[in-house]
Amino acid sequence: MNAIFTDASFQNIVNVANKYGISTNAVTDLTYCLMNSNGTMAQFNIPELGGGGQWMQGGMTMVGDMFNNNLKYLVDGLCTDLSNLIQQGAIQYKPLPKTANGQGGFAGNWWGNLGFPNSTGSQNDTSYAIFNGIHRLAIQQNGKVTIFDTLDHNIGGVGQQQGGNYSVSFTSQYGNVDLGSLPIVSGGNEPQQPAPVQNNEIQNNVVETPVAPIAQDPIQPAESNNNVNNSAFEEDIFGKIEKLAGLKDKGILSTEEFENKKIDLLNRL
Structure with missing residues (x-):
């Protein structure tokens, strides 16, 4: 038993038939074949299209009269147009009437109210x-x-x-x-929910681990830090003066150069 197309779908089939000059019955039978694969392929036996033949989306077309290129072009054009309409949703079956059990489709079908399958x-x-x-x-x-x-x-x-x-x-x-x-x-299996954990189970399984206190370095008072920095700076100045004195004693620096450098360093204190 063939399903019935919607009115708009049937009009699209008629339009394709008129475009190629083929009877509506022949194009309707071809459409049923294409609907089985959602428009990707068709295996048919239609006298108006040369009897038995096959078509597959992507370029394969076979007809009974294998040397009749005009027939191949005709079948390929028909199938391509119908395939595009099917995949665009422009050709669909009518929803089947509800049966006595309140479900759509034929009485006794197992898929419920989904309608007519491809x-x-x-x-x-x-x-x-x-x-x-x-x-x-x-x-x-x-x-x-x-x-x-x-x-x-x-x-x-x-x-x-x-x-x-x-x-x-x-x-x-x-x-x-x-x-x-x-x-x-x-349908299908419902996801299993994890079993709730009782409070006494939580208490029994908890192991307390003592955490050692984190030792912190004592914070130095700001005044103490300043004194330390000043002492280091002074020692550095005096150390440089001693090095300059050694260079003067070796004759590398003149007395005038040494005095000028020393005064410059002492002014930084």
Whole structure:
């Protein structure tokens, strides 16, 4: 059973059909094929398009009449335009009417009220339903349904997972999709809260460690510091005068030069 497109989506399909001079039924059937991969690829069997063929986003186009280049250009143009509309959200399915249990979709479906999926399938004990239009991925495993928010991923590929929590893996325009990085909308395991610690447990486990007082250097009075600095300065002046006297005695400095230097140093006291 094919889902029904919204009125605006169907009008976009009609516009594409008119652009290429193809019947609306043929373009509608091609659109269903593209919707299964969110517009990334299509495998079809449409008589008006030469029977069986394949198209893949990025340049691969195969038609039944492999030497008919005009048919290849036609299929590539149709698929490219429809793919762009699908990925822009301009072609979508109508929300399915609610069933007797209050959920949308076919009676008995397992993904609840998410509507009609782009693609469904199952591997081993895991079933999946992809809803690129509303950015959701539903996975059912062992009777438990988990719904993920796929963020900006457009899931277009499904494969077999080696290890991990699920037996299926998914790919998008960014490569492999890490389900562990996607927010869980419903289902899944709730994060466990750490058990509260009782007061008596805290008291029993606390070990007090004595802390030795930090020794501090005694603070010298300001007056004492000044006296020390002045004494050192005076000793330095007198030491320089003694060195100058030694230079005078050796004849390196004249008596006049020595006296001038000595007076200059003494004036600094």
